[in-house]
Amino acid sequence: MNWADAELLAYGSLLLDNKNVRISGQDVIRGTFSHRHAKLFDANTNQPYSPLNNLSEQQANFNIYNSLLSEFGVLGFEYGYSMASPNTLVVWEAQFGDFSNGAQVIIDQFISSAETKWEKMNGLLVLLPHGYEGQGPEHSSARPQRLLSLCSEDNMVVANLTTPANLFHLIRRQLAWEFRKPCFLLSPKSLLRHPSVISNFDDFTNSQFQEIIDDNVKSKKLIKKLILCTGKFYYDLDEYRQGNNIKDVAIVRIEQLSPFPKSKIEKILNTYSNAKKIIWAQEENQNMGYWSYISSFNLKNIELISRKRSSSPSTGFLKVHLKEQDELIKKIFN
Structure with missing residues (x-):
């Protein structure tokens, strides 16, 4: 459905x-x-x-x-x-x-x-x-x-x-x-x-509301990079991951941002014991979106990758948007 x-x-x-x-x-x-x-x-x-x-x-x-x-x-x-x-x-x-x-x-x-x-x-x-x-x-x-x-x-x-x-x-x-x-x-x-x-x-x-959706990777021991994100951006990231046959990156979806499910997030993070890098990924600009809020909860060893700071929520040109989106996703994975 x-x-x-x-x-x-x-x-x-x-x-x-x-x-x-x-x-x-x-x-x-x-x-x-x-x-x-x-x-x-x-x-x-x-x-x-x-x-x-x-x-x-x-x-x-x-x-x-x-x-x-x-x-x-x-x-x-x-x-x-x-x-x-x-x-x-x-x-x-x-x-x-x-x-x-x-x-x-x-x-x-x-x-x-x-x-x-x-x-x-x-x-x-x-x-x-x-x-x-x-x-x-x-x-x-x-x-x-x-x-x-x-x-x-x-x-x-x-x-x-x-x-x-x-x-x-x-x-x-x-x-x-x-x-x-x-x-x-x-x-x-x-x-x-x-x-x-x-x-x-x-x-x-046979289910209920999920505040977080963990990735269904075959083996968490193989994961070297962990991406946290929310909403539609997940599908953009997953499409790139599948299209490039990337096996050592997991993507965790934060479905509910407030109240912030910090203990549940930390529990999931601890299951990726070999992940050397944890990223909060957002398509919004650095000074917008979720980062100011997410960073206030002091999750360990997490860094931001996003669009650069801007006074406007987004560009007004489709070609520029597509170029920015492509560069952002590649930066997150590479």
Whole structure:
């Protein structure tokens, strides 16, 4: 099952558990990248049909709205809705993660700090499409460094996932917990249709959310270099590794960044006893992305390889992006 299947399956399972689901954002019904199709429209009458509202006569309500172009106003409203209805899964999706800039006040003033300031929990789920794919500086980065700078005292979840099953479990976890935590998911773009981004049925029914995904190398004793990364960049790195038949490098995926699973990471690192080099690899610039946050946890002998420092999240030229990406990946492996 792919990413869109997992997302809709998570919503459907919650509806059958009698939990309401509410989603808003710009072009969320279809999905910005034409992947969700939460409503189908009759070609002759243009009448909408919502499969998720026709699962069972006893199900809860599924509501999805294409919102106006005001990130500040809409995110503020959905935050309040989630506060008033804690047993409803409330989702706000930015058209691109970059656009959450316009709602930063809501994130700083309320979402990240309300539990500390006012002892008010909130289970809002925020989807921020993120990934460096040559679409320019306004369509590449959800600025994860901003989110992670606000993370402390287990105040909120920040995740960058690589499997549909993990998406399914993360969405359901928002309401399965006996408490509520806001969650920011750096959601994918190119991975929506990536042939490797699929999960088996057993991953949904006989598994649970994985904060870290270890590599499935045949022998850890042969590994000389260990790469830690998160999100879509994993598939870029793995494609290069397979294409060049590299056998002495392992790639570990950090799926949940906050709360940071430090003890689990250290436990996995200790299993690679012959690894002489440990790298945090990110496609974001050195002064952006995750490094400032990751380095604050003092993991031993870890170094950064990334794009160079920049005032802009990315280049505006596709050719330059492809050249940078190629050079970055080669630097990580060589």
